[in-house]
Amino acid sequence: MSSGMRTYGTGRRYVSKDNAIWASLDESPQALHILDTNVTNNELNKHASSFSIEIGKKASCVKKSEDESVKLLPKAADKTEERHKKSNSHLVPTIIVPSHGRNIAKTSDSDVNTSITESKMTENLNAGLQNRPQRKSTQLSYLLGLVDQQIPISFRDYIKTFKSSIYKIGEASYSEVFKVEKDEPIVLKIMPFGKENQIRCSDIINELKITKRLSSLEGYVDLQEAVIVKGTYPSILIKEWDRYDRQKESENERPDFFHSSQLFCILCLSHGGTDLEHLELSDWFETWNIFLKAAKALATGERKFEFEHRDMHWGNILIKRRNDEDLSYLLDEVSFDEFEDSNTSFPVSERSFTADSLEITLIDFTLARMRHTGSSSPIFNEFDDPELFSGRGDYQFDIYRLMAKVTKGQWGEYFPKTNILWLHYLLYQLLYKKTIPKPRDLREQQLKERLTKLFKLLEPVRRPHKGSCPLQNCAFPSAASLDEWINQQYDD
Template sequence: MGTQDAVIPHLSSILQKWLISKKLNRSYGFPGSLSKILEAPILSKDPIGRDSFSSSTLKTPGEVSVEVNLSLKSIQQRLSSRLDDKHISGIAIQETCEDIEVAVNKLSLTSTPSSLDDHRKNSFSALLCACGQSIPSTLKDMLLSYCDRESIVKVGEGTYGEAFKVGDYVCKIVPFDGDLRVNGELQKKSEELFEEVVLSCTLNHLRGHEGPVSNACTSFIQTIDLRVCQGHYDSALISAWEDWDEKHSSENDHPQEFPENQCYVVFVQQHGGQDLESFVLLNFDEARSLLVQVTLALAVAEAAYEFEHRDLHWGNILLSRKDSTSSSLQFILEERKIQVKTFGLFISIIDFTLSRINAGEDILFLDLSSDPEIFEGPKGDKQADTYRKMKDVTSDFWEGSFPKTNVLWLQYLVDILLLKKSFERTAKNERELRYLKKRLNAYGSAKEAFLKDPFFTDLLIHD
């Protein structure tokens, strides 16, 4: 077959997203190499032992079948250009990225699809590599690297996982790729967790780094570490889970049901405080502080990455108080430094499972059209109504950029403050919130809302 007749194969989406993560995320480095993903042997599906690991005893889900409409030739051209520049968006490219160009060049443009199959690896391998591992750890070993296991306390739960306070951090533990249903739902797949890993690390970059930045904030939860683990749920976690269940009556299934070959992704994150649902706001100033910080954080992420959270309910905003000297917070929005009043309150936005982000060469998103139940909540419920409004705004095209979805969640937050939260406020304060919600209808993004709405004006600190 001549070169002109060759079929140009496509990279799998997992490999492409790995490449993006290598080049965009410097604040949390991905130590694996693309060549290792391409050349590693297919892994065994047998469970690992508790105290010893080997590549021959590793559980692996099926290979990824989804491919992207992007040829190797176009990828090579972009890589050559970017590697020549040595910088991407002001971020110095590390030497480890050189293996990307080498590995991609090894995939000849004259290769047939069958020869490319020898290089295509499964999403589980890519997830391991993204977390800096060649094999999974156990939950016990992961926990011991952060604290005395007896001190672990459960602090929250969700449909797809559990949250535990581990030392100074919070670990979100998400089971994936197993056959056992989790709280009535199918477990997440490797490729879904891979996207959340990449997205979390990309948002880490907004926390700032050396040199000039165009957009920065610290209001998205910081990811400290990422681990892939395998095995039974650790006994210390089970004990903490049962303590929580006794006090709060857990809505989740008991984790002791997980089998020996169960896999998990553990997100080790900063402790951001209590969620808005349980946090007690003191007064209208704290409510205003919450709204300006959430709005400005979304505006910064919109400007940097076309970010949409798409699930910003009151369980996904954490709040904490600091001493009175911490009365302001700095954001950078399109190179403009902005100081806002905090009144001692600080927020952290968490859980990017449904989020959408433009990572430069690929769009990371969750196709909510494949989960119609999310739109079937009771009418009149503010959270369920917001999902349905998002569907109307996006016309069910979830890959597209629709920053209006961020505005919908800002309106939801105003409703929560008016209807669900009790704090010291006057009739005038309530009118201000109602008028804000009404004016938000006119804005197409959180950025536009922040820049144009008078509600935020007197929360700014001018030099």
């Protein structure tokens, strides 16, 4: 992996040996060291130091559990270590940020039983239901209500309803992601929940509600269906899992260990394309459009729902280029006459046009915050996993600490500035982590300069001096304000 670290796709995240990541950059966000040691919640500080790693040590597969004892992860971790010996010797594997808000729930199998009680549609589950085992069955009932089910359906039977081929396309901390081939392909995000080391039911509820709500907005993934299933992993998916493992070496444990009582939430989503980390960018038109569209999507989310993504790393930004056929109807509307006898070379406009034909889709709202309905309390994640704030070696991890600074731990409140932090991260990834061909003409050069200018404008902390408040330097309080500024500034 070019960046030397994996930021998603598994619970195990890696820090590059090169901790002096900023030393080589002119625009090094000063935030890193200042904020590392200054997270608002003292508890976080306490934990932050616990996760530092020593190169070459067997730290790769240990993590501190809640009771501070060090324990080995199951099989998958051993496999990871082996793999790293083989192919990733430049990485220092460690567990930095295992999952988002997916604390080790202190539940037993019986805590999440499948007996169905009357579903009570209380709106605010955030504060009330997390970490209360006695309410687990109420949470499950609530979740089933959200997906219009009375009881979980059989996992195998549900998968059988798909008549076309299914391929595994991705994986994450606690989920496996499959694609169902169709004219309009769909994606199945399969998340086991409710038991130890799995996603909390309350987190599933939040992700589902937010995904549903944003579904029709431009720039956000479409939720076509959500189901709660129960049972062992269907063999067709295991076969696909094995194929993926052979080709790409999965970081997860083979999902054949689940008990027949296991519950899963399956989100059926539109296919959003390739994530930014794995997409090769062809020019600065495209690069500009990715940033612009991400900023616009966040601005729309803010305006409609007081939305903050809070985890917009480059694995959560999907990009799809419309193919030539999709574009033909647009080409019909373009007059090429103006290019005749003109000094403007046609390829410039053509490239610009192509870049504009790109779609972005934001996914993964596990950590997101939004107002659900007018009167109800917001949906949000408590960020109560201290490991979220202890990552090192990538700007992504500093963003979590910066968010703690901005929110002062009041995660339920509305702080659109967190969207600006993620947009600054996005600019950094685009400008310094992607390999984009040099601008080939003036127009491309201008777009690159725009992005560089915005990178400076959005920088969270610039030359802080005594008594100054970090984050006060960035002029934009929200993605909406940035969007307005861009519209005024650049009318193209």
